[in-house]
Amino acid sequence: HIPVIAIDGPTASGKGTVAARVAEALGWSVLDSGALYRLSALAATRRGVADTDEQALADIARQLDVRFLSDKVLLDNDDVTEQLRQEHIGDMASRIAPLQPLRDALLERQRAFRQAPGLVCDGRDMGTVVFPDAPLKIFLIADVDARAQRRYNQLIEKGFSANLGDLSKDLQARDDRDQNRLVAPLKPADDAVVVDSSNLDVDQTVERILAHWRN
Numbered sequence: 737h738i739p740v741i742a743i744d745g746p747t748a749s750g751k752g753t754v755a756a757r758v759a760e761a762l763g764w765s766v767l768d769s770g771a772l773y774r775l776s777a778l779a780a781t782r783r784g785v786a787d788t789d790e791q792a793l794a795d796i797a798r799q800l801d802v803r804f805l806s807d808k809v810l811l812d813n814d815d816v817t818e819q820l821r822q823e824h825i826g827d828m829a830s831r832i833a834p835l836q837p838l839r840d841a842l843l844e845r846q847r848a849f850r851q852a853p854g855l856v857c858d859g860r861d862m863g864t865v866v867f868p869d870a871p872l873k874i875f876l877i878a879d880v881d882a883r884a885q886r887r888y889n890q891l892i893e894k895g896f897s898a899n900l901g902d903l904s905k906d907l908q909a910r911d912d913r914d915q916n917r918l919v920a921p922l923k924p925a926d927d928a929v930v931v932d933s934s935n936l937d938v939d940q941t942v943e944r945i946l947a948h949w950r951n
């Protein structure tokens with residue numbers, strides 16, 4: 737059976753960076769499941785589909801023409817790597833993510849990423865819904881201040897403007913939505929290991945996870 741390391745956690749907990757690094761260390765493939773929600777949001781925006789139109793959103797998700805390359809993401813052959821990271825796209829992703837038809841439409845697409853020799857994936861429901869049989873499930877957390885600071889650094893690095901106070905408020909609103917939604921709420925799987933990265937840098941977090949895998 738092809739092994740999966742499922743990394744779930746709240747927004748800006750560093751899941752994406754950490755998942756990519758763990759995958760690299762093991763020589764496994766990687767799935768950034770949040771990107772699929774962001775891509776659905778972006779595709780909907782481009783087609784003028786409202787964030788409340790469940791059926792149209794599910795159709796968009798099912799038909800996404802997307803390619804994940806090593807350093808970029810293509811939507812309809814268009815490089816959308818930068819656009820995907822914008823806050824308004826992340827925000828729309830989190831507003832459409834509770835819609836069950838959309839989640840159903842993305843389920844098999846996510847499972848198709850499970851390829852030998854292994855998969856590291858990150859998101860909100862990797863361990864609870866998409867890969868419930870994953871042999872290692874990590875629930876990656878960090879306190880709000882640490883996460884706001886990281887998100888701020890990321891945005892500034894990419895040349896976007898950002899305000900720490902606003903980011904912190906947005907983070908908390910997104911946490912609230914992700915945890916309290918009825919469909920696939922953000923919560924650790926029963927067999928998940930909680931890793932708090934508030935005081936760990938990326939290398940240390942990656943090492944922690946690899947140590948759990950080796951044990």
Ligand code: CDP
Nearest residue numbers: 747748769770771773829830833859860861
């Ligand atoms: O940067 P952030 O962690 O907020 O974004 P992301 O991981 O790219 O995910 C964007 C949004 O998609 C999140 O706010 C979640 O609500 C949603 N999502 C989800 O519902 N399930 C997943 N497996 C991944 C993301």
